[in-house]
Amino acid sequence: AVIAVLAGDGIGPEVVAEGVKVLQAVAARFGHTFTLREALIGGCAIDAAGEPLPAETVALCREADAVLLGAVGGPKWDDPQAKVRPEQGLLGIRKSLGLFANLRPVQVHPRLIDASPLRPERLQGVDLIVVRELTGGIYFGEKRRERGPDGEWASDLCIYTEEEIVRVVRVAAQLARRRRGKLTLVDKANVLETSRLWRSITTRLMREEFPDLQFETMLVDACAMHLIRRPADFDVIVTENMFGDILTDEAAMLAGSMGMLPSASLGSGRMGLYEPIHGSAPDIAGQGKANPLATILSVAMLLRHSLDLAAEAECVEAAVAAVIERGIVTADIAAPGQPTYSTAAVGDAV
Amino acid sequence: AVIAVLAGDGIGPEVVAEGVKVLQAVAARFGHTFTLREALIGGCAIDAAGEPLPAETVALCREADAVLLGAVGGPKWDDPQAKVRPEQGLLGIRKSLGLFANLRPVQVHPRLIDASPLRPERLQGVDLIVVRELTGGIYFGEKRRERGPDGEWASDLCIYTEEEIVRVVRVAAQLARRRRGKLTLVDKANVLETSRLWRSITTRLMREEFPDLQFETMLVDACAMHLIRRPADFDVIVTENMFGDILTDEAAMLAGSMGMLPSASLGSGRMGLYEPIHGSAPDIAGQGKANPLATILSVAMLLRHSLDLAAEAECVEAAVAAVIERGIVTADIAAPGQPTYSTAAVGDAV
Ligand SMILES: CC(C)[C@H](C(=O)O)[C@@H](O)C(=O)O
Ligand SMILES: CC(C)[C@H](C(=O)O)[C@@H](O)C(=O)O
Numbered sequence: 209a210v211i212a213v214l215a216g217d218g219i220g221p222e223v224v225a226e227g228v229k230v231l232q233a234v235a236a237r238f239g240h241t242f243t244l245r246e247a248l249i250g251g252c253a254i255d256a257a258g259e260p261l262p263a264e265t266v267a268l269c270r271e272a273d274a275v276l277l278g279a280v281g282g283p284k285w286d287d288p289q290a291k292v293r294p295e296q297g298l299l300g301i302r303k304s305l306g307l308f309a310n311l312r313p314v315q316v317h318p319r320l321i322d323a324s325p326l327r328p329e330r331l332q333g334v335d336l337i338v339v340r341e342l343t344g345g346i347y348f349g350e351k352r353r354e355r356g357p358d359g360e361w362a363s364d365l366c367i368y369t370e371e372e373i374v375r376v377v378r379v380a381a382q383l384a385r386r387r388r389g390k391l392t393l394v395d396k397a398n399v400l401e402t403s404r405l406w407r408s409i410t411t412r413l414m415r416e417e418f419p420d421l422q423f424e425t426m427l428v429d430a431c432a433m434h435l436i437r438r439p440a441d442f443d444v445i446v447t448e449n450m451f452g453d454i455l456t457d458e459a460a461m462l463a464g465s466m467g468m469l470p471s472a473s474l475g476s477g478r479m480g481l482y483e484p485i486h487g488s489a490p491d492i493a494g495q496g497k498a499n500p501l502a503t504i505l506s507v508a509m510l511l512r513h514s515l516d517l518a519a520e521a522e523c524v525e526a527a528v529a530a531v532i533e534r535g536i537v538t539a540d541i542a543a544p545g546q547p548t549y550s551t552a553a554v555g556d557a558v
Numbered sequence: 559a560v561i562a563v564l565a566g567d568g569i570g571p572e573v574v575a576e577g578v579k580v581l582q583a584v585a586a587r588f589g590h591t592f593t594l595r596e597a598l599i600g601g602c603a604i605d606a607a608g609e610p611l612p613a614e615t616v617a618l619c620r621e622a623d624a625v626l627l628g629a630v631g632g633p634k635w636d637d638p639q640a641k642v643r644p645e646q647g648l649l650g651i652r653k654s655l656g657l658f659a660n661l662r663p664v665q666v667h668p669r670l671i672d673a674s675p676l677r678p679e680r681l682q683g684v685d686l687i688v689v690r691e692l693t694g695g696i697y698f699g700e701k702r703r704e705r706g707p708d709g710e711w712a713s714d715l716c717i718y719t720e721e722e723i724v725r726v727v728r729v730a731a732q733l734a735r736r737r738r739g740k741l742t743l744v745d746k747a748n749v750l751e752t753s754r755l756w757r758s759i760t761t762r763l764m765r766e767e768f769p770d771l772q773f774e775t776m777l778v779d780a781c782a783m784h785l786i787r788r789p790a791d792f793d794v795i796v797t798e799n800m801f802g803d804i805l806t807d808e809a810a811m812l813a814g815s816m817g818m819l820p821s822a823s824l825g826s827g828r829m830g831l832y833e834p835i836h837g838s839a840p841d842i843a844g845q846g847k848a849n850p851l852a853t854i855l856s857v858a859m860l861l862r863h864s865l866d867l868a869a870e871a872e873c874v875e876a877a878v879a880a881v882i883e884r885g886i887v888t889a890d891i892a893a894p895g896q897p898t899y900s901t902a903a904v905g906d907a908v
Contacts, residue, residue: 281748289754289758293748295748295749299749325676325677325680325786325787326675326676326677326786327675327676327677330675346696346716346749346750347749349713351750351751352751353751353754353755356719358719358720358721359719359720359721360719360720360755360759361717361718361719361720361755362717362718362751362752362754362755363699363715363716363717363718363751363752364715364716364750364751364752365713365714365715365716366696366713366714366715366716367711367712367713368711368712368713369706369708369709369710369711370708370709370710370711371708371709396800396803398631398643398645399645399649399696399697400696400701400714401701401702401703401712401713401714402712402713402714404639404703404712405703405710405711405712408639409710428803428804429803429804429806429807430807432782432804432805432807432808433807433808433810433811433816435808436675436676436786436808436811437675437811450746450800451804453746453778453779454778454779454782454801454804455782456779457779457780457782457783458782458783458786458808460783461783461786461787466783
């Protein structure tokens with residue numbers, strides 16, 4: 209199998225290096241051949257090629273069976289007035305590969321309950337997954353910025369078609385069927401027209417194709433609350449792009465650290481892009497402090513979804529659980545007073 | 559002073575009744591005359607007048623010095639396809655009165671630390687206020703829903719002008735100056751054009767008019783995380799309408815219950831609209847279970863901001879603190895095993 213490796217900026221290269229180690233260990237142990245091909249994305253691509261998503265990178269990814277990505281962005285390219293920004297690379301690759309469904313599972317490892325700002329009793333039984341629509345909505349609608357007689361104004365258009373909604377809801381509902389059978393649609397149907405479209409299309413689809421599932425709708429403001437108040441009640445959440453961005457970062461706090469959470473971005477085929485949900489964390493880049501587990505768990509998702517290697521994926525997940533159990537963790541999730549390990553030490557241990 | 563009273567739907571009338579009690583007690587104790595005028599809004603207005611915001615209601619509010627509002631909405635009017643919805647009343651009154659700055663303070667009473675899903679140590683020193691832009695953005699931009707050859711599509715336009723941004727940021731910065739001197743702008747400047755406009759205008763305004771304040775910017779996804787991880791670090795947060803809606807409900811969890819949090823919606827003059835941040839909670843309506851403290855604390859904000867009665871406001875806040883201290887609270891914030899009191903009993907105690 210061919211795997212495109214886009215390390216990106218900040219801590220991206222460090223955590224991706226550990227993900228690659230794990231891929232190589234899996235290849236050796238299970239007798240697979242993984243061909244890894246590196247390419248540029250984000251700030252490092254701007255520096256090297258003048259654009260955040262060079263055509264070679266897209267071409268390489270299109271030929272690959274899966275993409276492993278680190279993170280993009282950093283203060284060096286942070287000018288909001290700039291025409292070329294690292295994030296365009298990330299948004300561009302998602303869009304060009306048609307990766308419309310972003311899966312972000314949240315589980316709380318028992319050893320990490322103390323790393324979460326939430327009370328332990330709220331975290332019992334938390335096992336949810338957010339399916340975020342990734343190639344539509346306000347992220348990709350028309351953007352304008354103009355100067356009028358009374359000063360400047362700007363706009364972003366949030367737009368969704370029936371087809372965009374149907375395909376991602378199907379992914380989420382199929383997932384729910386293999387889990388606890390519950391789907392929650394999160395929207396703002398009391399205010400937004402797009403949300404009302406999401407609600408009517410999803411309600412119809414659930415009735416027609418997934419009558420066996422438990423289906424509920426929830427307003428995004430209420431969800432921001434319930435995610436903290438009663439997180440164990442959620443199974444699969446499906447939502448639009450912007451709400452998914454906010455809610456998944458919030459949900460990451462359940463797991464104690466952004467450094468724990470993997471993600472998979474899928475399209476209609478098997479190919480997918482796998483990345484930790486955390487960013488490039490420029491403040492700790494290059495110091496060996498970054499938690500590689502989110503990337504390593506993303507590798508597990510890659511093995512399962514894109515390469516159909518379920519046993520190998522479970523093996524990686526078990527190894528991650530074992531190193532947490534043995535306390536070989538980076539500072540972000542170490543218990544107070546416990547020793548902390550470097551990015552590479554954690555990767556080696558896995 | 560003339561105060562318009564819009565009780566609304568669900569628990570609205572119950573909690574507003576307690577707010578009115580407190581207003582009357584303040585009038586008696588301090589020798590003021592408050593003229594209370596009731597009017598319809600939301601679902602009850604749809605039932606009585608066929609529209610969620612009758613012209614008389616707007617006229618009454620325009621003549622008043624302040625508006626006290628309960629909550630709107632309920633399952634009876636919940637059809638997302640309906641042309642007339644209760645929320646239009648709420649959005650309409652905010653817009654027609656030009657109430658562009660929505661202030662939502664979050665403090666954690668020491669006795670209520672155990673009601674929060676967060677660990678006690680995270681809640682030490684939490685004292686923040688979110689200033690949410692209330693009459694612009696995606697809430698009020700053009701909405702479309704159409705059927706094309708490939709099915710339906712819908713859109714919502716998020717649009718902001720320089721003037722809309724400047725006026726609400728000024729309110730927030732002036733507040734910060736009277737508090738701990740720190741302002742955080744929350745946006746999504748790495749994706750949205752409107753956010754980039756917010757960021758450049760706010761940065762310039764802070765440099766030119768408020769160089770004495772500490773100013774930072776934060777992405778909305780990061781903020782959703784930091785609100786739970788290190789809430790005590792925030793002083794004043796200013797943000798656009800949709801982000802403010804989500805973040806304030808999330809922040810409400812710090813205080814243990816939505817039932818504790820008041821809000822003030824202000825325009826350019828003294829007149830303001832005061833309401834609890836919670837909704838109409840149809841599931842507990844009419845049972846005397848609703849927590850009236852958010853409404854009573856909204857009355858305190860009303861006295862302070864619209865009527866310039868600071869001593870009276872402090873007196874109400876002290877009374878609320880005292881009933882919490884004495885454990886005279888509704889079920890949502892009662893400690894396990896403690897007796898719980900009805901809406902009216904809590905209002906009487908205040
Ligand atoms: C970097 C940014 C554009 C991106 C997003 O908003 O999608 C990130 O926050 C994420 O969640 O993957
Ligand atoms: C009821 C709804 C329209 C409203 C809003 O989104 O503004 C509510 O959630 C609020 O926060 O006051």
